[in-house]
């Protein structure tokens with residue numbers, strides 16, 4: 090990345106497309122989009138060398154709103170698409186964007202294995218504790234007593250899932266939480282996540298103003314985490330398991346596991362392999 | 369087929385060593401200048417259960433097993449009876465059993481086959497470290513005309529690491545077998561040949577599929593293991609890095625197909641291999657590849673379904689899911705090799721087509737051809753290499769249209785890294801630039817172009833293998849591994865004076881109505897042959913093509929293979 094010859098100085102605007110977002114006014118995802126473009130500008134990455142990959146959901150719409158290469162696939166499968174892309178094309182910077190439903194429910198298995206595989210990807214999850222796109226059902230991060238969904242009018246009734254604890258346990262190499270109410274901080278954290286080798290997990294609290302209007306209060310509830318980044322997974326786990334989910338603004342864990350990147354180095358001709366079959 | 373052939377089976381319990389002996393026999397026969405076709409059956413145990421190796425040897429290339437086996441050698445009979453349906457015998461067959469291992473099971477003897485005793489275990493004991501399977505090998509070799517000098521060479525090469533003593537022991541046991549069988553009743557003997565074997569291969573269908581992928585240009589593979597497709601992936605795993613490619617083991621088939629979509633979006637021709645259960649999981653993402661126009665190849669080595677079915681045995685019953693399994697109108701390619709050898713060509717062609725047409729290709733092989741080993745002529749290299757159309761230089765201020773509505777329907781495809789061509793690939797319906805759209809006109813235009821690029825393409829003569837009498841009024845229509853027995857049936861029918869033609873369809877979808885009509889010109893009756901319970905291929909042909917008035921269908925489910933004799937009988941008894 091750093092070796093790229095800079096054509097010109099890029100600004101955040103250079104990473105935005107002309108496509109108008111379909112999001113509701115006030116949706117937290119606008120800030121996350123802005124933060125991504127700022128992060129890319131701060132790294133001065135040529136747009137053609139960046140890809141943003143997503144699944145399905147409101148938050149998963151981000152690729153088309155950027156001017157880099159984008160891939161908008163099917164629900165829950167963004168991480169495998171990004172994994173294949175990065176392994177086939179290690180020269181690219183690959184970001185993955187999506188929601189709590191896309192990433193932790195239908196795509197939950199890929200989430201575990203992406204953390205474990207530790208390919209050099211930056212995964213940005215806009216967590217609004219709801220399925221926004223399908224008009225308000227409980228997601229894996231929804232509190233069990235939330236009664237706002239027609240599908241589970243008495244509340245989901247099952248404990249919510251702690252994505253960062255799971256990410257840590259599964260082997261993610263970089264873990265951070267931030268809030269869409271502070272886009273500059275989100276941009277800074279995404280910048281660090283892109284720079285850090287291996288799989289980086291960034292949880293962004295991003296309110297769904299339409300189906301979880303009470304989340305408008307989040308901007309008053311979040312606080313800058315009082316602790317600094319650690320490379321000690323046990324300590325990070327203890328902190329994550331005891332916090333209330335509103336400690337934001339900091340990188341919580343940075344590991345030093347080498348990224349998984351099988352090398353495509355052989356230069357034999359396919360015809361050379363025919364020796365396998367000769368009598 | 370053509371020439372002379374001999375068919376034999378070696379069977380025994382786990383530890384009897386029939387697979388080892390069978391492989392040695394195949395290797396020796398190949399060196400002797402014969403062609404070979406070998407399949408295996410094993411019991412349900414994960415490791416070391418009873419096994420049977422079915423081997424056919426001949427003086428010409430072979431595409432299937434015969435109707436019956438000339439020779440069955442039971443090193444012992446424990447549980448071997450469960451293979452009976454796969455080992456058809458007749459009164460002209462010979463069963464060799466070890467009297468010390470008990471009676472030959474009734475499921476074999478009721479064929480009327482002649483029986484003869486060979487005390488394999490006792491004979492093996494007469495040589496230090498001798499093993500009964502080598503005695504069996506010797507008996508068979510002597511009976512079918514395989515000479516000792518070739519066998520010595522094979523034993524030397526394969527047992528090199530075990531040392532001289534092991535070679536000597538095997539050879540002594542082998543000789544004891546040859547001697548003991550010297551005046552056994554005759555089975556067909558193949559003539560010695562002086563054939564030049566330097567241009568022959570010993571290869572399985574699954575290996576040939578892997579080789580075809582590499583020849584076609586595949587350099588990224590995502591893998592999730594499943595019987596009987598795993599060997600395609602396991603062959604590719606060490607092969608890919610040698611040629612500058614990469615294989616990744618994925619967490620499931622949802623991941624493997626999406627990984628190859630990602631790799632291919634990045635510009636690297638990509639493939640995965642699976643079997644029915646995995647294909648079922650992949651169907652949503654196959655639709656994504658179609659809609660987002662990302663070239664991918666999925667190999668389905670079919671096994672008995674539905675559900676987990678019979679994992680280790682063959683059936684041709686994934687045709688419906690391959691053709692119709694995707695939701696929405698999602699035109700894509702479905703291809704099927706017509707032999708072990710053709711796994712290579714068809715896979716290579718599939719890569720070429722997927723790349724040229726920017727769509728998903730499903731290649732339907734099956735357990736029978738995938739796990740069969742053939743000694744066959746080396747497969748010549750053909751020029752089909754994946755080639756994607758890249759966009760031309762853009763005029764100043766012109767936006768790149770990833771999904772441009774071109775005359776051919778193929779829109780030049782940029783790959784990440786190309787400056788000025790950034791776009792978002794999308795499974796959402798979109799307009800020409802790729803921006804999501806819910807307008808009827810965009811949907812219509814994109815559906816049209818995705819269909820047009822497939823239907824307007826010239827697939828040449830490769831859509832089917834057409835053989836036999838050009839003016840025949842009778843045709844056999846078939847696909848996949850059923851093409852092997854059909855080819856043999858065709859030869860027998862023609863040798864008996866019947867005018868018949870054979871059409872083995874390689875390009876299942878998109879359909880080729882004009883070429884099909886041309887191939888069937890003058891044909892008044894058609895026999896459709898396949899290995900599925902419901903006759904999926906027959907129904908597909910009926911829905912898609914004009915068939916002559918007289919149509920008969922010969923179809924049954926797996927795992928029993930269609931035999932050439934059954935096809936011959938259907939044609940000759942057609943009144």
Ligand SMILES: Cc1ncc(C[n+]2csc(CCOP(=O)(O)OP(=O)(O)O)c2C)c(N)n1
Nearest residue numbers: 146147148164188189190191219220221222
């Ligand atoms: C296979 C499949 N199942 C269900 C859906 C319907 N669906 C679309 S988005 C979505 C949930 C999205 O929730 P989340 O990922 O949290 O994104 P948000 O809209 O909240 O940003 C669902 C269930 C789908 N598109 N595909």
Ligand code: SF4
Nearest residue numbers: 113116147221297298
């Ligand atoms: S429904 Fe919620 S998540 Fe979706 S755009 Fe509207 S506010 Fe955002």
Ligand SMILES: [Mg+2]
Nearest residue numbers: 188189217219
């Ligand atoms: Mg959500």
